[in-house]
Amino acid sequence: MTSTTDRLKLGLAVxxxxxxxxxxxxxxxxxxxLRIGVFVGSLVLAALIAWxxxxxxxxxxxxQESYHEVKRVSWPTRKETVQMTGIVFAFVAVxxxxxxxxxxxxxxxxxxxLLGWK
Incomplete structure (x- = not known):
C-alpha cells in the first residue's frame, strides 16, 4: 500500500x-x-525523488534481483546459436x-x- 507521502513524492517526480x-x-x-542537460537533469532528479x-x-x-537472475542464466555458446539458427531457417524453408x-x-x-478451368 502506498502512503500519502509516497504518492506526493511520485507526483513531484512526475x-x-x-x-x-x-x-x-x-x-x-x-x-x-544545454537543452539535453536540462532534460537529463530532470530525469535524474525525478529518479532520486522517486527512489x-x-x-x-x-x-x-x-x-537488482532481475540483474542477478540474468547473470545466473546459462547462455548458449556461439556454435549452439549458429546451429539452432540454421535449424530454424531450414525448417522455415521446408x-x-x-x-x-x-x-x-x-x-x-x-x-x-472440379471446375474444369485451365
Whole structure:
C-alpha cells in the first residue's frame, strides 16, 4: 500500500519530468547540449525523488534481483546459436515449400478437376 507521502513524492517526480520537458522546449534558442542537460537533469532528479519512496525502493530492488537472475542464466555458446539458427531457417524453408505445394495441389484440385478451368 502506498502512503500519502509516497504518492506526493511520485507526483513531484512526475512534475519534475514535465518541467524538464517544458524546459527543453522553452530553451529552444539555447545550444542543444544545454537543452539535453536540462532534460537529463530532470530525469535524474525525478529518479532520486522517486527512489526515496517505497515504490521506488521496491522497483530498485526488483531491478537488482532481475540483474542477478540474468547473470545466473546459462547462455548458449556461439556454435549452439549458429546451429539452432540454421535449424530454424531450414525448417522455415521446408515448411514454406510444403505449404506452397499444398496450395498448388488445392488450386489444381479446385480449378483443374472440379471446375474444369485451365
Amino acid at each position: 512534475l519534475v519530468i514535465i518541467g524538464g520537458i517544458v524546459g527543453f522546449s522553452v530553451l529552444s534558442a539555447e545550444p542543444m547540449v 526515496f519512496s517505497e515504490p521506488g525502493r521496491r522497483t530498485l530492488s526488483f531491478a 515448411m514454406g515449400l510444403f505449404l506452397w505445394l499444398l496450395d498448388k495441389g488445392i488450386e489444381w484440385l479446385l480449378y483443374g478437376v
